Every structure is written in C-alpha cells, then in structure tokens.
Amino acid sequence: MKVASSIFIAIHLLSVAGIVILLLMQAGKANKVVPKGLTHAGLTALVAGIALVGIRDAQHHNNAAAYPVYNYGTIAAKLVVLVVILVLAFKHAKAETISRSTWATLLGLTVLNIALAGTLK
DSSP, X not given: OHHHHHHHHXXXXXXXXXXXXXXXTTTTOSSBOXXXXXXXXXXXXXXXHHHHHHHHHHHHHHOXXXXXXXXXXXXXXXXXXXXXXXXXXXXXXXXXXXXXXXXXXXXXXXXHHHHHHTTOO
C-alpha cells in the first residue's frame, strides 16, 4: 500500500505542477488560450487524489496510529476547487482566446488548491 500511495502522490503532484506550468506558459502571451493538456492534467490529478484518499482510508483501517484519517473538509474543498478548474477549462477549451480574468481565475484556483494541500496531514 505504501508503494501505491507513493506512486499516486507523485502522479498527483506532477499533474498539479503541470496545470501551473501550462497556465504560466500563457502569462506572456497577448491572446491567452486554455492549453490542451490542462484538462488532461486536471482529470489525472482528480483520479490520483481520489485514489490517495481511498488508499489512506485502507491504511487507517489497518493501522490507525500510523495513518491518521485525512480532514474530509479540506478534501471536499480541494475537490470543489478542482471541479471548478475543470469546468472552466472545458467551457473555454475550444475558444480562440480567453480573457485575462479567466486565465487569472484558473491560476488563482490552482494556487488555492496547492495551499489547501498544505493543510492536509
């Protein structure tokens, strides 16, 4: 279980880093677009995050002292933020350009999601 947990943590971190990098690559451009990989990275982060919560629950069931349960309020907040990022990305995926405020919202929500991850134990 520990190996699976480590693999999913790596996948989740790389996916979220991918979202940030893809958005920052648009920073200097006058006509910003939703990068193609943004939705893929977001969905990968979602699946990996769900797997991590399931693995942690199984670990907690086997050894509650070593693996405390996650704060489900924080998990729910991270889920909602990621779903909003995905909805915005899918909504604007085929648009020729997106507004600077939409781009900033996507970037801000991603940073918020990272900050929320820092509160997990």
